[in-house]
Amino acid sequence: MKDFFKLIFVFFLPLFVLAQNDNQDRIKDLINLREQSKENNLSFEEKEKLAKQSLEIANELKIDSSILKSKRRLSTIYLNEGKYEQYKNLNFENLKLARKVNDSTATSSALFNIGQYYYSQYENDSAYYYFSKAIKFYKKLGNVEDEAFVLLVISDIQETERDYIGSEENAIKAIKMFESFPKTEFNLAQIYNLNNLLGIISLKLGNYDKSLEYHNKAEKVAKTMDNGFYNEIFSINNKAFVYRKKKNYDEALDLYNSLVNIRDQYDDYDPTFYPLIIDNIAYTKLIAGHDDYDKMESLFSKAFHISDSLKDDITKLAVSIDFSKFYLKRQMPDSSLKYVNIAYKIAKETSSNDILLDALKVLSELKEGEEGKTYLIEHITLSDSLLNVERNVRDKFARIAFETDKIEEENERISQQRMWLLIVSAVLLVTLFLLYIIITQRAKNKELQFEKDQQKANEEIYNLMLSQQDKVDEARANEKKRISQEMHDGILGRLFGTRLSLDSLNFSEGKEAIQNRSNYINELKTIEDDIRKISHDLNTDFVSGSGFMDIVSELIEKQTSAYQLKSKFDYTDDVSWEMVSNKNKINIYRIIQESLQNIYKHANAETVKISFQLKNNVILLSITDDGSGFDVNKSKKGIGIKNINARVNDLEGTVEIKSKIKEGTTIQIKIPYKTNP
Numbered sequence: 001m002k003d004f005f006k007l008i009f010v011f012f013l014p015l016f017v018l019a020q021n022d023n024q025d026r027i028k029d030l031i032n033l034r035e036q037s038k039e040n041n042l043s044f045e046e047k048e049k050l051a052k053q054s055l056e057i058a059n060e061l062k063i064d065s066s067i068l069k070s071k072r073r074l075s076t077i078y079l080n081e082g083k084y085e086q087y088k089n090l091n092f093e094n095l096k097l098a099r100k101v102n103d104s105t106a107t108s109s110a111l112f113n114i115g116q117y118y119y120s121q122y123e124n125d126s127a128y129y130y131f132s133k134a135i136k137f138y139k140k141l142g143n144v145e146d147e148a149f150v151l152l153v154i155s156d157i158q159e160t161e162r163d164y165i166g167s168e169e170n171a172i173k174a175i176k177m178f179e180s181f182p183k184t185e186f187n188l189a190q191i192y193n194l195n196n197l198l199g200i201i202s203l204k205l206g207n208y209d210k211s212l213e214y215h216n217k218a219e220k221v222a223k224t225m226d227n228g229f230y231n232e233i234f235s236i237n238n239k240a241f242v243y244r245k246k247k248n249y250d251e252a253l254d255l256y257n258s259l260v261n262i263r264d265q266y267d268d269y270d271p272t273f274y275p276l277i278i279d280n281i282a283y284t285k286l287i288a289g290h291d292d293y294d295k296m297e298s299l300f301s302k303a304f305h306i307s308d309s310l311k312d313d314i315t316k317l318a319v320s321i322d323f324s325k326f327y328l329k330r331q332m333p334d335s336s337l338k339y340v341n342i343a344y345k346i347a348k349e350t351s352s353n354d355i356l357l358d359a360l361k362v363l364s365e366l367k368e369g370e371e372g373k374t375y376l377i378e379h380i381t382l383s384d385s386l387l388n389v390e391r392n393v394r395d396k397f398a399r400i401a402f403e404t405d406k407i408e409e410e411n412e413r414i415s416q417q418r419m420w421l422l423i424v425s426a427v428l429l430v431t432l433f434l435l436y437i438i439i440t441q442r443a444k445n446k447e448l449q450f451e452k453d454q455q456k457a458n459e460e461i462y463n464l465m466l467s468q469q470d471k472v473d474e475a476r477a478n479e480k481k482r483i484s485q486e487m488h489d490g491i492l493g494r495l496f497g498t499r500l501s502l503d504s505l506n507f508s509e510g511k512e513a514i515q516n517r518s519n520y521i522n523e524l525k526t527i528e529d530d531i532r533k534i535s536h537d538l539n540t541d542f543v544s545g546s547g548f549m550d551i552v553s554e555l556i557e558k559q560t561s562a563y564q565l566k567s568k569f570d571y572t573d574d575v576s577w578e579m580v581s582n583k584n585k586i587n588i589y590r591i592i593q594e595s596l597q598n599i600y601k602h603a604n605a606e607t608v609k610i611s612f613q614l615k616n617n618v619i620l621l622s623i624t625d626d627g628s629g630f631d632v633n634k635s636k637k638g639i640g641i642k643n644i645n646a647r648v649n650d651l652e653g654t655v656e657i658k659s660k661i662k663e664g665t666t667i668q669i670k671i672p673y674k675t676n677p
């Protein structure tokens with residue numbers, strides 16, 4: 001029997017070695033295809049094809065970790081292209097497989113991606129469900145950074161859905177975690193957002209002193225940020241609003257007036273902020289009992305006309321309802337009716353329920369008889385509806401959390417039943433045949449583990465090769481520069497001196513001598529020009545054989561053509577791009593690419609303008625679109641903006657995003673002008 005197994009071993013060993021080598025080659029192909037799909041210069045179709053080929057090989061080899069990575073890569077391609085359904089479906093497939101192989105990291109990643117999908121679609125119930133499940137895995141894995149960020153998002157969802165108590169609890173947990181992290185610009189921004197959110201929640205819960213405390217903290221954090229000026233002025237505005245709620249009108253007016261005095265510092269960034277401030281000044285004076293009505297009317301009128309000229313419905317809505325209340329108090333019903341009708345219309349269109357309630361109340365006072373009664377009934381109905389929503393929402397999230405726990409308990413119970421069934425089956429089927437199956441299975445498991453280890457080793461080797469190639473490229477560039485400098489400063493200098501010496505001999509007598517010397521001088525000039533050309537060529541560092549601005553121009557032309565956008569590209573010749581490191585140029589290239597993708601997916605723009613300038617040894621990159629714009633402070637930061645921020649941080653630069661609703665967005669990036677030594 002022993003000889004028989006030896007014979008089998010000797011016969012199958014070569015076949016096993018060949019199969020193993022073939023698997024290793026396939027794994028290398030799989031990794032290479034996945035890496036190639038990350039190339040930014042490829043079209044969507046090319047990236048998709050490469051990622052799908054990588055996935056096919058992973059499925060053939062039945063390596064679960066590779067299947068998860070390849071699907072995750074393919075889903076990222078779909079996300080960047082705006083194909084959200086494919087992105088969602090692939091992450092659901094990954095979630096199922098990750099649970100099957102008990103991969104906690106892959107499970108948490110899939111849950112977060114699915115939650116992010118529903119969050120971007122404003123489906124808050126589903127987003128809350130998947131984010132809540134993701135947090136449990138982050139806790140298990142000790143991934144506190146992602147746990148803190150998801151807590152922030154969940155808190156934002158709860159505040160939007162009026163679950164103020166739950167939102168407050170999660171915001172406090174998140175802020176404690178972020179405060180323990182390094183004080184990076186990103187972490188400081190999240191601490192600011194959380195303090196600001198807690199200030200808003202405390203205000204809505206009627207805890208004005210606590211609200212002021214959080215807004216003061218937010219303002220203090222903003223002052224420590226590199227780009228925290230606008231966060232700071234928004235916190236001052238929020239504090240003034242809380243003081244007004246406390247009926248501390250003098251303090252509120254002082255804060256509002258301080259913002260008016262620095263109008264020139266924020267007007268270019270957000271011109272809608274100024275009309276909102278002067279409207280708040282006028283309305284605060286009105287409810288404080290001031291009698292300078294002409295001044296109030298002038299401020300209201302100015303605020304209304306500015307917001308109207310800016311086509312900013314949100315500010316126009318706030319000004320209109322305050323203006324109508326002013327005229328109502330002044331017993332000028334026609335003027336009050338004019339502005340309350342504007343507020344009523346905009347509030348309906350934008351689902352601004354709080355201001356809609358105010359408008360209905362004013363209309364019920366202005367209108368007589370049945371019409372006024374109708375508005376009053378609508379006010380009561382809406383108020384009751386909002387109150388019921390607020391009462392039920394906390395139970396809703398508690399129910400979601402409860403149902404999540406029940407599902408997990410049921411899954412665990414089923415798993416236990418399956419486990420016991422397998423144990424009983426194993427006891428009943430302990431035979432020689434079962435023993436043979438167990439031995440075979442162990443061999444397969446070892447083979448699979450070996451393949452996984454080999455895959456990991458191959459990936460590490462591949463990364464090491466990439467790192468080594470960067471060092472080789474850097475050394476080659478340095479050597480080229482050294483040779484260039486030696487030729488220019490050494491040989492060229494000596495030849496130039498020789499030419500000058502020969503030139504001085506032209507005054508010697510004799511036509512033949514003069515002619516010969518002239519010929520030598522011309523020949524030396526030719527040599528000088530040739531050496532200068534060689535020096536220039538050696539010292540020029542091209543990316544893919546072209547100038548960097550040509551590559552950027554080609555990117556903009558291709559991307560805008562694919563996205564059906566008009567484009568304008570301006571750049572200065574002051575920047576010596578051949579002296580800028582390839583790493584920095586790649587980051588700049590990808591920032592532009594990411595921005596164009598974001599404009600295509602979210603901005604609804606027709607035209608994009610991109611420009612480069614060099615000022616005070618700083619490269620200024622500006623990307624402007626004429627799209628729908630967004631509220632920078634209220635908008636949820638998606639993956640695209642996070643990627644841009646990460647790349648700018650890698651460049652040791654700063655980024656500033658300016659946006660106006662319905663007027664477009666401008667991204668201004670400042671990058672230190674560093675050249676290769």
